[in-house]
Amino acid sequence: AQKVTQAQTEISVVEKEDVTLDCVYETRDTTYYLFWYKQPPSGELVFLIRRNSFDEQNEISGRYSWNFQKSTSSFNFTITASQVVDSAVYFCALRVGSSNTGKLIFGQGTTLQVKP
């Protein structure tokens, strides 16, 4: 079975704090893809990053960084020096290679509130 777990339902931080959003996934496929999406209060889903299962390099994009560890089946997302505009719901998602449709399996989401 494929599953994504985001154990943190809500996180509240003060601006400029660093925050890490956890994502743990389950799949028996050896080929899979992991994604993070941001859902701001306006409701749309904004793509942030895609990672495939063969590439465990961590990635940094500005204040965002991602830590992919196959050994723990985790794909965590860190925001450095958080800002109020980072307040949103963040979803981790999985797409398995054996799927012939590429559907995304989402986690429950983590609501991040950044206070000024």
Add this chain to the structure above:
Amino acid sequence: EPEVTQTPSHQVTQMGQEVILRCVPISNHLYFYWYRQILGQKVEFLVSFYNNEISEKSEIFDDQFSVERPDGSNFTLKIRSTKLEDSAMYFCASTPPGGFYNEQFFGPGTRLTVL
């Protein structure tokens, strides 16, 4: 930059009525999807569509639901007889050619309210 569009942004309907949610995927994309998100919950897969047919559907996608790509640009989701529990945000998404491992581009969503 091309984007997925959805209309209407908000639809209110009475229980038992039929609704059609419309999407215009990005023009050269080949894979199309509908997802829904009940308020405060996670995004759930409904159906995928490729080469003019359904390639996969979830348990949620029962006989009350249907999809169509009537004219090569629009992609519609029809709910035949809406129920209260169909109230949700419905997202359309599409993926470019080159494989479905590419990211899915989501539309802004249609909020469906069933009274």
